[in-house]
Amino acid sequence: MPNTPLAATTDVAVAPVSTSSRGTRILGALTLVSATVTILYSFWFSKADVELGNTVRILYVHVPTVSIAYLCMLANAVFSGIYLWKRTAFSDLMASATGEIGVLLLGLTILAGMMWGRPTWGTYWEWGDPRLTSTLLLFLMYLGYVTVRNIPAPRSARNTRSAIIGIVSALLIYPVRMSTEWWGSLHQGRTISAPGASKIQGAQEFALYSGFFTFMFLAAWLVIHRFRVGWLADQAEAGQLESVIAERRAESAGDLGLGKVH
Amino acid sequence: MLASTISNEWAYVGITWGATAAVIGGYAVMVLRRGRRLSRQVPEDQRRWM
Amino acid sequence: MVHAIWLTFRKDLRIEARTRVTVNHVIPFVLAVVMLFAFGLNAESTLLRRATPGLFWVTVLFAAMSIVQRSAAIDRPDGLPDALRLSGLSPTGMYLGKTASTFVQLTITEIVLAAAMVLMYDVRLDGVALIVTAIPLGTMAIAAVGSVYGPLAAGLGGRESVLPLLMLPALAPVLLAATNAFGVAFGTTVGPGWRWVGMLGMLDVLYVAAGSATSAALLEET
Numbered sequence: 001m002p003n004t005p006l007a008a009t010t011d012v013a014v015a016p017v018s019t020s021s022r023g024t025r026i027l028g029a030l031t032l033v034s035a036t037v038t039i040l041y042s043f044w045f046s047k048a049d050v051e052l053g054n055t056v057r058i059l060y061v062h063v064p065t066v067s068i069a070y071l072c073m074l075a076n077a078v079f080s081g082i083y084l085w086k087r088t089a090f091s092d093l094m095a096s097a098t099g100e101i102g103v104l105l106l107g108l109t110i111l112a113g114m115m116w117g118r119p120t121w122g123t124y125w126e127w128g129d130p131r132l133t134s135t136l137l138l139f140l141m142y143l144g145y146v147t148v149r150n151i152p153a154p155r156s157a158r159n160t161r162s163a164i165i166g167i168v169s170a171l172l173i174y175p176v177r178m179s180t181e182w183w184g185s186l187h188q189g190r191t192i193s194a195p196g197a198s199k200i201q202g203a204q205e206f207a208l209y210s211g212f213f214t215f216m217f218l219a220a221w222l223v224i225h226r227f228r229v230g231w232l233a234d235q236a237e238a239g240q241l242e243s244v245i246a247e248r249r250a251e252s253a254g255d256l257g258l259g260k261v262h
Numbered sequence: 263m264l265a266s267t268i269s270n271e272w273a274y275v276g277i278t279w280g281a282t283a284a285v286i287g288g289y290a291v292m293v294l295r296r297g298r299r300l301s302r303q304v305p306e307d308q309r310r311w312m
Numbered sequence: 313m314v315h316a317i318w319l320t321f322r323k324d325l326r327i328e329a330r331t332r333v334t335v336n337h338v339i340p341f342v343l344a345v346v347m348l349f350a351f352g353l354n355a356e357s358t359l360l361r362r363a364t365p366g367l368f369w370v371t372v373l374f375a376a377m378s379i380v381q382r383s384a385a386i387d388r389p390d391g392l393p394d395a396l397r398l399s400g401l402s403p404t405g406m407y408l409g410k411t412a413s414t415f416v417q418l419t420i421t422e423i424v425l426a427a428a429m430v431l432m433y434d435v436r437l438d439g440v441a442l443i444v445t446a447i448p449l450g451t452m453a454i455a456a457v458g459s460v461y462g463p464l465a466a467g468l469g470g471r472e473s474v475l476p477l478l479m480l481p482a483l484a485p486v487l488l489a490a491t492n493a494f495g496v497a498f499g500t501t502v503g504p505g506w507r508w509v510g511m512l513g514m515l516d517v518l519y520v521a522a523g524s525a526t527s528a529a530l531l532e533e534t
Contacts, residue, residue: 016301017301017302018297054271055271055274058278061278062278065282090311104286108281111278111282112282115274115275115277115278116278119270119274222286222289222290225290225293225297227311228297228311229293229296231310231311232300232301232303232309233296235300235308235309236303239303239308
């Protein structure tokens with residue numbers, strides 16, 4: 001029921017018909033500028049690596065996505081914990097937004113890892129590599145989080161369940177990494193590894209840092225929008241529930257035909 | 263693939279960057295659209311958390 | 313709390329003793345899996361022997377799905393969740409009791425499975441001490457996770473099939489540690505087997521702590 005269709009054009013209004021605000025527009029602009037710089041430095045200003053050739057350009061996406069994904073999972077754990085303690089809608093919606101965006105970034109990390117592995121190791125997947133294996137495991141764990149989160153349920157039950165999964169999953173991040181590392185050391189896979197930060201210099205280093213900022217801005221922008229969508233979805237559901245209850249009440253009061261006009 | 267090592271490398275670089283842009287772009291569009299659709303269903307004073 | 317642990321433990325096992333779901337459904341299932349692996353790996357005895365550590369724990373994980381699902385389902389009938397909430401028993405105690413009863417049922421299943429594998433896959437055991445320690449530690453980890461995710465999934469009303477998606481990735485470190493400890497004991501892999509046992513112990517502590525900490529919230533909402 002769009003009661004005021006004019007509100008769509010005047011976005012300075014208190015509640016526009018979208019999830020954007022001045023904050024998100026600034027963040028969005030920062031993301032675009034930063035992305036342009038990253039692309040220029042990744043393809044134009046930086047040279048191919050001596051050892052890795054052009055595949056080093058994959059790392060300008062791979063390394064930032066995985067770092068920001070871990071940051072998202074950390075935020076998810078913190079907000080899940082706060083939810084079980086304070087039970088606020090804010091912490092729940094923040095946990096859900098960071099969880100979903102974390103999964104998205106983990107998925108992209110795995111894809112970039114596979115695309116990097118093929119030309120450097122000669123295979124898309126290397127089970128002996130703890131980074132790939134542990135990322136896959138975390139991806140599946142947080143996919144479970146997002147899946148349960150999206151199952152329709154009474155709100156407080158849904159929130160509590162996803163918070164529990166968020167906390168259990170976060171506790172596993174370290175053991176997952178440690179077990180895949182020990183396991184990988186048994187298999188002695190190919191020994192070529194991504195060059196450490198110390199080996200990457202100059203324009204390459206700048207591309208990497210610029211990538212970090214790009215994905216940081218991007219993730220913040222996405223989290224805010226996703227948070228607002230989550231809020232709206234809950235409000236819309238509550239509104240529907242209210243109108244159904246009102247209808248029932250009108251029916252039972254016996255004034256059928258008087259109270260409700262569709 | 264018949265191409266030389268150099269252009270071969272570029273294919274993997276291209277897939278990575280292309281897929282990343284497509285997935286994030288697609289997700290962003292999905293979120294923004296859903297936000298617009300839901301905003302219309304929610305009374306004005308309840309649209310924002312704060 | 314000890315009271316709550318004991319009550320839940322006894323209740324769950326008494327229900328199992330009367331209905332015999334684990335004995336009648338899960339044990340034949342693991343025997344079928346023993347047969348299927350032999351068919352799937354073309355009955356190659358060297359391959360089967362080498363793969364036994366992994367096959368054992370993968371089978372245990374699958375069997376655990378059924379046991380955990382069942383163990384959560386017995387608390388679902390009408391009004392029972394409310395009755396448990398109102399019972400005044402410690403939620404952590406109930407969680408630990410459920411973990412203990414799942415542990416017992418899984419251990420029984422594992423004994424049958426291990427016997428079948430030793431007899432039918434021609435397994436030679438070198439490090440019995442390692443195996444006897446790894447089994448209870450690995451089982452404990454599975455039971456501890458199952459008693460969180462089992463009731464959680466059971467409360468989803470018709471969407472319980474999400475349980476494996478939740479449990480299997482969370483238990484993957486257990487599979488890695490337990491399989492490698494077994495591998496060392498069977499002589500199929502080399503390396504420090506006790507270090508993996510140590511990891512199993514660490515995982516046990518972590519899972520039980522996580523389950524205890526979230527038990528009150530879990531009881532409230534399922």
